[in-house]
Amino acid sequence: MTTTTIPTRRPVHRPSIGDVVFTTVNSLVFLILVILCAYPFYYLIINSVSANDVSALGDVRFWPIGVQFANYEQVFQLPGLSQAALVTIGRTVIGTAATVLASAFLGFMFTQRRMWGRLFWYRFVIVTMYFSAGLIPVFIIMKNLGLTNNFWVYVLPFVVQPFFIILVKTYVESMPESLQEAAELDGANIVQIFFRVYLPNMTPILATVAIFAAVAQWNSFQDTLIYITDQNLYTLQYQLYMYINQASSLAQAAQQAGGDLSAIAGAATSQTPTSIRMTVSVLVVLPIIFIYPLFQRFFVKGIMLGAVKG
Known part of the structure; x- marks a missing residue:
C-alpha cells in the first residue's frame, strides 16, 4: 500500500501595519536623500540653459526659464x-x-x-x-x-x-x-x-x-x-577655479567673442558671471557623471570582496 503525501502550501506572509509604515517611511527618507543629492546638479543644468538675465537674478530654481543654449556656444570660445x-x-x-x-x-x-x-x-x-x-x-x-x-x-x-x-x-x-x-x-x-x-x-x-x-x-x-x-x-578643474574668480571679465570676453549674436539676442543670451559659473561647472561635472554608471555594476561586488577576506 502506497501512501501519497499532499504538498503543504507555504503560508502567505501578509505585511503587518508596522511593516507597511516602515517601508513607507524608509522609501520617503531615501527619496528625500536622492532629491538632495541630485538637485545641485539639476540646479546647475537649468541655470545654464535659462535666460541669463533671469538666472543672474536667482529666479531659476525648479525649472528652466527662457531656454537657450547660447551659453555653451560662447563658453566653448573661452581661451584655454x-x-x-x-x-x-x-x-x-x-x-x-x-x-x-x-x-x-x-x-x-x-x-x-x-x-x-x-x-x-x-x-x-x-x-x-x-x-x-x-x-x-x-x-x-x-x-x-x-x-x-x-x-x-x-x-x-x-x-x-x-x-x-x-x-x-x-x-x-x-x-x-x-x-x-x-x-x-x-x-x-x-x-x-x-x-x-x-x-x-x-x-x-x-x-x-x-x-x-x-x-x-x-x-x-x-x-x-x-x-x-x-x-x-592647466586642467579643467584649475580653469574652472580661475573662471569662477574671473567670471565678470570672462563674461565680457564671451560677449565680445559672440559679436553680433550677443547684440541680436540681447540680455537673454548675453553672458553674465552667473552663466559662466553654471555653464563651465556643467561641462566639468557631466563627463564623470556619465562615466560612473558604466562601472557601477562592478562597484558593490568589487569593494565588498576587496575589503573582507573569507
Missing part, C-alpha cells in the same frame, strides 16, 4: 578651455590605466610567499598612508626630478596607491590558490600567471579601483596650482 579639456582627459585616461595596472600587479605580488622581503615591502608601502613628507619637501623632490611644468606630474606621483593595493591584495587572497597551481603545472611563469590567469578574473575590483582613480584624477586641482605655471598644462 579646449586645451584644458585635452589635458584633463589625457591625465584621467593615462593616470587611471597606470594606477589600475600598478595596483593589480603589486596587490598580486604581495600575495606571493616566495617574493623576497614580501612583508617588509608591503608594510613599507602601507606606512605611506599615514606619514607624509609635507608640501615643501615634496615640491623640492618634484622639481629635482624635473616634473614641475611637466605633464607627467599628473600621472607618476599617483601610480602607487596603498589603499588600492590593499583592496586588490585582499581580493586576490579570496581567489582559489588552485588557479596558480594549475598554471604552474602547465609551465607558466609569474608574469604569465598574472596576465593570463589572475588579471582577467579581477574585473570587479579593478573596476572599483578605476572608479576611484578616475574620479580623483578628474577632480584633482591642487597639483596644477602647486607644480604648473605653463598655461598649456
Whole structure:
C-alpha cells in the first residue's frame, strides 16, 4: 500500500501595519536623500540653459526659464578651455590605466610567499598612508626630478596607491590558490600567471579601483596650482577655479567673442558671471557623471570582496 503525501502550501506572509509604515517611511527618507543629492546638479543644468538675465537674478530654481543654449556656444570660445579639456582627459585616461595596472600587479605580488622581503615591502608601502613628507619637501623632490611644468606630474606621483593595493591584495587572497597551481603545472611563469590567469578574473575590483582613480584624477586641482605655471598644462578643474574668480571679465570676453549674436539676442543670451559659473561647472561635472554608471555594476561586488577576506 502506497501512501501519497499532499504538498503543504507555504503560508502567505501578509505585511503587518508596522511593516507597511516602515517601508513607507524608509522609501520617503531615501527619496528625500536622492532629491538632495541630485538637485545641485539639476540646479546647475537649468541655470545654464535659462535666460541669463533671469538666472543672474536667482529666479531659476525648479525649472528652466527662457531656454537657450547660447551659453555653451560662447563658453566653448573661452581661451584655454579646449586645451584644458585635452589635458584633463589625457591625465584621467593615462593616470587611471597606470594606477589600475600598478595596483593589480603589486596587490598580486604581495600575495606571493616566495617574493623576497614580501612583508617588509608591503608594510613599507602601507606606512605611506599615514606619514607624509609635507608640501615643501615634496615640491623640492618634484622639481629635482624635473616634473614641475611637466605633464607627467599628473600621472607618476599617483601610480602607487596603498589603499588600492590593499583592496586588490585582499581580493586576490579570496581567489582559489588552485588557479596558480594549475598554471604552474602547465609551465607558466609569474608574469604569465598574472596576465593570463589572475588579471582577467579581477574585473570587479579593478573596476572599483578605476572608479576611484578616475574620479580623483578628474577632480584633482591642487597639483596644477602647486607644480604648473605653463598655461598649456592647466586642467579643467584649475580653469574652472580661475573662471569662477574671473567670471565678470570672462563674461565680457564671451560677449565680445559672440559679436553680433550677443547684440541680436540681447540680455537673454548675453553672458553674465552667473552663466559662466553654471555653464563651465556643467561641462566639468557631466563627463564623470556619465562615466560612473558604466562601472557601477562592478562597484558593490568589487569593494565588498576587496575589503573582507573569507
